[in-house]
Amino acid sequence: MxxxxxxxxxxxxxxxxxxxxxxxxxxxxxxxxxxxxxxxxxxxxxxxxxxxxxxxxxxxxxxxxxxxxxxxxxxxxxxxxxxxxxxxxxxxxxxxxxxxxxxxxxxxxxxxxxxxxxxxxxxxxxxxxxxxxxxxxxxxxxxxxxxxxxxxxxxxxxxxxxxxxxxxxxxxxxxxxxxxxxxxxxxxxxxxxxxxxxxxxxxFPLADHEPPELPATPAGFAYAGRIGPGRDLEAVVGAAARLPSLRTVVAGPADPGYRLDTTGVEVLPPMSLPAVDTLYQEVGVAVVTLTDTCLNHRLALPNKLFHAVRAGVPVVAANLPELHSFVLRYGLGRLYTPGDASSLATAVEAVASDYTGYVEAVRKARQELAxxxxxxxxxxxxxxxxxx
Missing domain, CATH: 3.40.50.2000 (Glycogen Phosphorylase B;)
Structure with a gap:
């Protein structure tokens, strides 16, 4: 047709x-x-x-x-x-x-x-x-x-x-x-x-090759997506201050007029799909952040969740109804309270404490979540x- x-x-x-x-x-x-x-x-x-x-x-x-x-x-x-x-x-x-x-x-x-x-x-x-x-x-x-x-x-x-x-x-x-x-x-x-x-x-389509083997512990965590309001990036910055030994990266296009204090955070421009794969694999944890400010966010499954699965890395995701059930069903990572930087930092530490187990769960789910x-x-x- x-x-x-x-x-x-x-x-x-x-x-x-x-x-x-x-x-x-x-x-x-x-x-x-x-x-x-x-x-x-x-x-x-x-x-x-x-x-x-x-x-x-x-x-x-x-x-x-x-x-x-x-x-x-x-x-x-x-x-x-x-x-x-x-x-x-x-x-x-x-x-x-x-x-x-x-x-x-x-x-x-x-x-x-x-x-x-x-x-x-x-x-x-x-x-x-x-x-x-x-x-x-x-x-x-x-x-x-x-x-x-x-x-x-x-x-x-x-x-x-x-x-x-x-x-x-x-x-x-x-x-x-x-x-x-x-x-x-x-x-x-x-x-x-x-x-x-x-x-x-x-x-996302599965990559042409299996994701590389990852270290026993993550080097940091990364957000890859639109940089603007509603993405709870203030919590990411706050978590970075609580986890100074970990690398924190925010990558993507910035909305006009949006201001974010990125002290202690690496800010990168928009990246290609394979480049985001590599970034996630380098830092080890992807963050899927949203504010709890509207029904659309509560029912969303953002594409960055599935991009992390494609890359073979665990996630820390906002504890919103749709993300909650999905992340726990497949064991993809941990949840944090939207707007709470301390909760996000604690969730990153929890993923790091059983990192190998979370990586195995993500890779087991890759075929179905592709x-x-x-x-x-x-x-x-x-x-x-x-x-x-």
Whole structure:
């Protein structure tokens, strides 16, 4: 089938979208992605084509480079600017997401029909449903997050969230199949009356070779992912101060305006998938941190959990419901109380005290917790589309 994928995230850095596209092309489908901020010359993989629709960069002051922290200031102008941002951010988000949909619709106007429209996340769902109706195509909704239960900066918008959930349910009800990332989120979506919800976790393909043998004790711990609010990185920094003999690393792209005191922490730029494997194996423990600030976090299974499994190293993960049950079920590591640096440090020490045992448990689970398993769920969903 000819598949159109719609995604508002920067495609080059969205490993889930690229893994799904590669799986579908391997099954014989043709995949075209319309995404955002695609670098010139980017290769999305064999059999996959991609186009870019640019979206607004946000509300940071003119001239502020992407990823830079705002200068610390408590003057009246700074307070006024921050208050204005807090008030206006919800409208700004909606406006920029709607602009992307409008621009993508213009890009696709007059194009030949596709057999399947695969809408990644709610901010592409309305456009996806419209195109599917127009083309008499099958609609697939891929919910990477519990969209209207995320923790977002800006003023609270309870009425808009309530309306958004109702609209999401109505649009997703038009989909032949709904995909999501965890059983917790799947249960919520099924509870809204969506009949066919399947879990395709954010796992990673197994490496071409087995992970190397690790020392008897870890050298440190590392966070690899987005550097920004909601990731509980303050607890990582606090744990580093309590564990001075261990190496602490934070690696990834930084959100504009986000400030973090990284005293005692190595800060590295974004890294490739194999480079993160190597980093995890060098330090020995991966941290999977989230704040306990929203339902989406409580039901999340972040991709960094599965990246650690791919690399063959234990984790210290936030003690949130979905992570709690998953980490304990497979014995992947220890849990810490979100926001509590002392708890995180204690969990790292507990993993270190039985390091060989945790490494063995992780490596025993690698085959089951790999993309080779989850890709079959995706492939089977599409096979059903073709026969429906």
């Amino acid at each position: 000819n598949v159109l994928m719609l995604v508002q995230s920067p495609v080059a850095g969205d490993s889930r979208v690229l893994r799904e596209a590669a799986t579908l092309t391997a099954e014989g489908h043709a995949v075209h992605i319309v995404g955002r901020d695609v670098p010139d010359g980017f290769d999305p993989g064999d059999g996959v084509t991609v186009e870019s629709v640019t979206r607004s960069r946000g509300m940071r002051p003119p001239g502020t480079p992407r990823g830079a922290a705002l200068a610390s200031s408590s003057g009246p102008k700074t307070v006024l600017r921050r208050s204005g941002r807090w008030l206006l951010l919800p409208e700004h988000r909606e406006r920029t997401e709607r602009r992307w949909r409008d621009d993508a619709a213009r890009l696709l106007a007059g194009r030949p029909a596709h057999d399947v429209v695969h809408a990644h996340d709610y901010n592409t769902l309305a456009l996806g449903a419209d195109l599917a109706r127009r083309w008499s195509a099958r609609l697939v909704y891929d919910s990477h997050e519990l969209w209207f239960d995320r923790g977002l900066p800006g003023r609270p918008t309870p009425v808009a969230r309530w309306r958004g959930r109702r609209k999401e349910t109505a649009l997703a009800g038009q989909a032949r199949v709904v995909l999501t990332v965890s059983e917790g989120i799947a249960a919520r979506l099924r509870g809204r009356g969506l009949p066919d919800v399947r879990v395709v976790r954010n796992t 993309w080779e398993h989850d890709s079959r769920v995706l492939a089977d969903a599409y096979a059903n589309l073709g026969t429906a």
